[in-house]
Amino acid sequence: MELLRPRLLLCVLAFLTQGAAEPPTSKPKKAANARKDLVSPKMIAELQGRLDSLAQEVAVLKEQQALQTVCLKGAKVHLKCFLVVAQALAFHAAGEDCIARGGTLAAPRSEAENEALREYAARSLGAAAELWLGLHDLGSEGAWVDASGAPAAFTHWESEITAQPDGGAAENCAAMAGAAHGRWFDRRCRDALPYACQFAIV
Template sequence: KILLFLGGKKIGDKVLVTNGKEENFDAAKEKCTDAGGLLAAPRNEAENAAIQDLLQRDASQAFLGISDEHVEGLFKYVSGEQITFSNWNLGEPNNNKDAEDCVEILSDGKWNDIPCSLARLVICEF
């Protein structure tokens, strides 16, 4: 309940919360695991829409807890399983300049792969 009071969002059994900060992928992952959660990753349309909604309060892009940093082209959740839902923008993922292994969600809910070193809004799931 307190997470919702603090501006979080409930979607099914998941609670989404942002700290309002933009960090690189490793720092963002760490912020979430330090708090006992995971960097948020939508498993379906409804969760994607909830993350999109939360993102619009603080920023225009947020990181998702998804990357292909271990095997190029094979996107996995930070928890290690291969992704089962995606909402890529047209032409994405394009691994632009061979340097994009992390995933941002844009204000329209679509996904784009970007360098993991960029700073994006941190949204955690609990």
């Protein structure tokens, strides 16, 4: 009985070592090929479409979150909000910065919007501050347009003392002057001024 145990143990060990020494069969390859056949180009295209859709949804959510943050800092008026930036830049650089933030240079479209922007700028920069607006007549002298190229829907030029715009071809960009109660002046586009960006609230 005592001799039977070692023999039995040797047999089990021999069996195990023989099984371990055998090369793997080709069954996994067949299984891999079967899996490969299950994933068709149509399925890959469908998954890619879903991933693209999810990426777009995430981008929209990020944009909405950023807009909410901007509007909390700025001033809301109707379906837009304004954000005043204290850093003084030339007109084109200011416009590029607004675009990078997801907006455009502010172009008030009514007396109410202009007054809301003037009050907000006074709180942010001081009552006498000047700031760039998103209006210019670079394309055609006297034809003032906004960032999209559309004709200005509203203007608020200072006309009682200096009959603005009065700079001719030398002054092609619009600025709001706090000291003139939010009236507009034409300025040289290369002048450095603070500016206001606007963002559409969806």
